[in-house]
Amino acid sequence: MANGRIREAINTLKASGVRITPQRHAILEYLIVNMSHPTADEIYKALESKFPNMSVATVYNNLRVFKRAGLVKELTYGDSSSRFDFATTDHYHIICEACGKIVDFTYPGLDEVETVAEHVTGFTVKNHRMEVYGTCPDCKNNTIKN
Amino acid sequence: MANGRIREAINTLKASGVRITPQRHAILEYLIVNMSHPTADEIYKALESKFPNMSVATVYNNLRVFKRAGLVKELTYGDSSSRFDFATTDHYHIICEACGKIVDFTYPGLDEVETVAEHVTGFTVKNHRMEVYGTCPDCKNNTIKN
């Protein structure tokens, strides 16, 4: 359940000397409970009622903190704004080019790519990112679409 | 050599009814000759001398045109601005998290990922994107770095 995840995440933060503020708790909770891939602004809007005077900068700052702690991944596409994904289990994303929908899927063992890349380039590899693009079932039906 | 590539790209554009303007020619040439991953602004600055009154909007517009024609791919990272890569042969990118350097490397056959994703999600897949993150040899040496 979500509570465990939240507690776990908070411990990770505490361990690296990050203070737990109500705002941080709320942002983490939002990410974990909703299991979505929100933009910073979506998070801000969602928490506006609980924190009437929270600042957008706070959302950005904390997402950056979470990202540095490895709790959150930033997803950037060609469009306007970044999206943020709570880094639970390893999974990849498939994105509909028509409507922008993001669906998670799992795929095992792309670690070999990292190994190969290390050998070929001399880099020390930390992680990788992979996304698949296409058209979702809904948009395939709605043929009357751009 | 680069000339062939440019001519080829221009034919692709003509075939899909896109006009060849001097600006478009120059942007294509820049992408192909430099084999880099420039931002729109870098392209703009590089061509400023040849086209003293070119507009940044032109660069953006044309990159979008090229992208739609499949000649160019947009690379977006967490940082500020998109980068654009002339789509030659299939290759992936490894990015240094310390200095931002982008190095190309080839890796065969990730088509299976697309197939799996199609089956699992019901999407129709068009293509995929994959990047590896780490530290480049230069930055590994310069330990005195953020």
Add this chain to the structure above:
DNA sequence: TATTAAATAATAATTTTTATAATCTGCTTG
């Protein structure tokens, strides 16, 4: 509970990208 370093809020500023409208030009047709 007092202290202090870190976090927040409230702007402001920057930066990237897109929209608009007037002017210009590549390309096709006659």
Add this chain to the structure above:
DNA sequence: CAAGCAGATTATAAAAATTATTATTTAATA
């Protein structure tokens, strides 16, 4: 090879996202 038109470019302006700044507040520690 000249004319005409659809599409392209310029020059702004506007929008949108993100970062910087600074005064105020607060979480965690002793």
